Amino acid sequence: RIEVYDNSHISGTNTVGAMIVSGPDGFVKGAYRKFNIKTEDIAPGDDYGAIREVLRRRFARAQSEDPDRDRGHWPDLVLLDGGQGQLSAGREVLADLGIDDVVTVAIAKGPDRNAGREEFYLPDRAPFTLAPQDPVLYFLQRLRDEAHRFAISAHRAKRSKDIGRSAVDEIAGIGAARKRSLLRHFGSSRAIAAAGLSDLESVEGISAGLAKKIYDHFHS
Incomplete structure (x- = not known):
């Protein structure tokens, strides 16, 4: 089981973390998860803070629901979209939770963000690349791209929901x-x-008291 993580946001707003899962038979879409970032002290656009929250929630739940690791809820490999910073953030969370046996790798676009020149980050070794025609590179790119697609989809859904809300x-x-x-x-x-008090009072279902509350909300 491979779990791949990515975050999506626009200018730090509506940040969503995403987890996709791949198994021996391909993508396991029923196991995909999205995480609305909840921690208030995470600054807008703080990808490291977001990945910490996502992994903490994911693995704390795994420890609670599958402590013996016999229900297939634990990954053999965690792949993080990003570089050394994301890898360090992820390892920090796992260490805090007492998890030291889940392989964690980060994948970053190469110079000029060129696909095909990805750099891989593993603990305690220098970043490395794979040959452009290496099937392992192609496989990992597909995983990363699927996580990116799912993260963007989740972010758009959250943003649309928030846009549907109003003052x-x-x-x-x-x-x-x-x-x-x-x-x-x-x-x-x-x-x-912009409506006046009398205009608000004329709306069906809006009492004089509620009209005053609405008016005061926008004009106080």
């Missing part, structure tokens, strides 16, 4: 039905924010 959602007392009513009446969240 209206932050107001207590505004559920889905009242939000729909407001949007039908005004057409957009921006128009709701």
Whole structure:
């Protein structure tokens, strides 16, 4: 079992960690996992912090659910998208959890981020490359590319969900039905924010008290 990890974000926002799994018969898509980064003290765009959180959550759960490692939940190899920094971050987490027997490798694009010139990082040795026609290189590239694809897909889904939210959602007392009513009446969240108190009071399902709360939210 090989697990491959990658992170995806735009300017540090909506960061998502992704894990894909490959076995003897190919990709095991039912075992793929995505991780919404939760730790508040991880700075936007901190890939090292993100990989630490992802691996800590992944392996702490494995220790809890499969402590004897007899349910097929443990990898033989962990492949990290990145270089020495990602490798060091990953090894630090595993060491903290008392795990010292899971092989961990990082794969980084070579000079000018050229595919085919990837550099590999293993503990306690210098980075190395594989010959361009080496089938092992092709196999590892496929794994890395699948993790990248899944991470981007998960990030886009999270970003779309967040875009679907608006400032209206932050107001207590505004559920889905009242939000729909407001949007039908005004057409957009921006128009709701700019509306006058009397306009808000005229919306079906919006009481005078709630209209005042909405108005104050955007004008205080």
